[in-house]
Amino acid sequence: MSETESRAEAAPADTGENARHAAKMAKIKAARDRMMATKEGEKGLLIVHTGPGKGKSSSGFGMILRCVAHGMPCAVVQFIKGAWDTGERRLLTGHFGELCQFHAMGEGFTWETQDRARDIAAARAGWEKAKELIRDPAIRMVLLDEINIAFRYDYLDVAEVLAFLAEEKPPLTHVVLTGRNAPAELVEAADLVTEMTLVKHPFRGGIKAQPGVEF
Structure with missing residues (x-):
C-alpha cells in the first residue's frame, strides 16, 4: 500500500x-x-503567596510587571531583602520608576542582623511606608514582599495590619503579601491564597542562590 x-x-x-x-x-x-x-464585579484583592516552596516573591513581582505593562501605578515595599541587590529592584527602579515606587526597607534576614530591636524598627518603618502607599488611590497594587516573615517573628501585629486593610484600603487597590508561614488570620481574610510547595530545590544539593533565579 x-x-x-x-x-x-x-x-x-x-x-x-x-x-x-x-x-x-x-x-x-x-x-x-x-x-x-x-x-x-471588580474589587481590590488581598492576595497571599506563602508556603515553603520557591516562587512567592517571584509571583508577586510578576504581578507588579503586569501592572507596569498596563500602565497602572504600583509600589513595592521589601521588609526583609532590602539589603540585597536584586534583579527586580534594578529593573523597576532603572526603567519603570515613573510607574513603580520601590522601597527597600529591610536590612536582611533576622539571623544576619541579630538585633531584634533593629529588625522591629525596620519592619515598623516599612509598614508606615506601606500604609502611605496603600492609602493613595492612584496606586493600583502594592506588593508587601516578605511581610509574612515580619509577622512570624512578631515584628508586626497581623491584627493591626488586617484592621488597616479593612478600614483604609481603597476599594480597587490590590495588596499582595508574600513570605512563608502566612498567619491563619491573614489566610482567612485574603481573597486569593497560593501556597508554594517544595518538591526539589538546588540549595539542598549544594548549589548557592544565583542571579536570575533567586534574586
Whole structure:
C-alpha cells in the first residue's frame, strides 16, 4: 500500500476524532462562557503567596510587571531583602520608576542582623511606608514582599495590619503579601491564597542562590 493510500485510509478515523474533540471543546467553551457571564464585579484583592516552596516573591513581582505593562501605578515595599541587590529592584527602579515606587526597607534576614530591636524598627518603618502607599488611590497594587516573615517573628501585629486593610484600603487597590508561614488570620481574610510547595530545590544539593533565579 502506498503512502498516499495509507493517508487516505486513515483520514476517516482522523476526521471522526477531530469531530469528537471539537464537540467536546464546544461543550467546555459553552460551560466556561456561562460561568464567565456571572463574573462581573471588580474589587481590590488581598492576595497571599506563602508556603515553603520557591516562587512567592517571584509571583508577586510578576504581578507588579503586569501592572507596569498596563500602565497602572504600583509600589513595592521589601521588609526583609532590602539589603540585597536584586534583579527586580534594578529593573523597576532603572526603567519603570515613573510607574513603580520601590522601597527597600529591610536590612536582611533576622539571623544576619541579630538585633531584634533593629529588625522591629525596620519592619515598623516599612509598614508606615506601606500604609502611605496603600492609602493613595492612584496606586493600583502594592506588593508587601516578605511581610509574612515580619509577622512570624512578631515584628508586626497581623491584627493591626488586617484592621488597616479593612478600614483604609481603597476599594480597587490590590495588596499582595508574600513570605512563608502566612498567619491563619491573614489566610482567612485574603481573597486569593497560593501556597508554594517544595518538591526539589538546588540549595539542598549544594548549589548557592544565583542571579536570575533567586534574586
